[in-house]
Amino acid sequence: MLDCYVETAQNYEYTLVPVTQSIEGTGVSQTIYVNYKNLFLTSDTDNYAFRFDLSLDSITQVRDETVIKTLSSKYPVIIRGKSNYETGQITAKPLSNTTISNGDTDLDSQKSLSTSLYDFLHEGKPMLLRYFNMYYLVTISNVSRKPHESIYGVEDVTFTWTQIANTDKETLETNGLTYDTRNS
Numbered sequence: 510m511l512d513c514y515v516e517t518a519q520n521y522e523y524t525l526v527p528v529t530q531s532i533e534g535t536g537v538s539q540t541i542y543v544n545y546k547n548l549f550l551t552s553d554t555d556n557y558a559f560r561f562d563l564s565l566d567s568i569t570q571v572r573d574e575t576v577i578k579t580l581s582s583k584y585p586v587i588i589r590g591k592s593n594y595e596t597g598q599i600t601a602k603p604l605s606n607t608t609i610s611n612g613d614t615d616l617d618s619q620k621s622l623s624t625s626l627y628d629f630l631h632e633g634k635p636m637l638l639r640y641f642n643m644y645y646l647v648t649i650s651n652v653s654r655k656p657h658e659s660i661y662g663v664e665d666v667t668f669t670w671t672q673i674a675n676t677d678k679e680t681l682e683t684n685g686l687t688y689d690t691r692n693s
Contacts, residue, residue: 548599550649551637553685555629559601562665565640566598594672595645602657602665614662623664627654630668635684638670646674646684 520542527534548559573590603626605618630652638647651669674680681687 546641548601549637549639550629551639551686552629552632552634555625557603557626557629559599559603561604562600562602564600566600568595568597570595596669596671598651598667598669600665600667602663604663608663614660616662619662623654626666627652630666635673635686637676637681637686644676645670645672646676646680646686647671648673 520540522538522540524536524538526536548563548565550557550559571592571594573592575588575590577586577588579586603622605615605622607615607618630649633648635646635648638645647670649668649670651667653667654664655667657663657665674684678687
């Protein structure tokens, strides 16, 4: 089973417990250090890896701030709100597993991947964005595709992500992003 919710550069302890009918055996535990080098986007039903030609534009920290110029003071009045989230843009070249293993573009699998990924990015559901320094609950917008100029059947996908909440256990459970609440 693939663990779609782990954060990179962390230790996780996994336990395998044999069960037959109603009898539980003794569990075997192992600590595993997770260190992935891809970007993953995970919803309550799907998980996509972005491995090739990955480009992250600047990540912007957004904070509410209003500057009021007054007539009776040399300096402005600055009011800061509580909003404090990040947003950014990602571009990648999704390749199907068949294309990767064959080393040649498999048009059927690329078309299927393109369609399912495009639908996934337009679902509007909260998603978990995982990368080496990011573990964010996000929403996706401004999705675009551009056919690759030199590789027929392959396209670049670009989208904007916006952080929408913390990634504490309760928030992830509420959004179906734990194994207890996953919809698949």
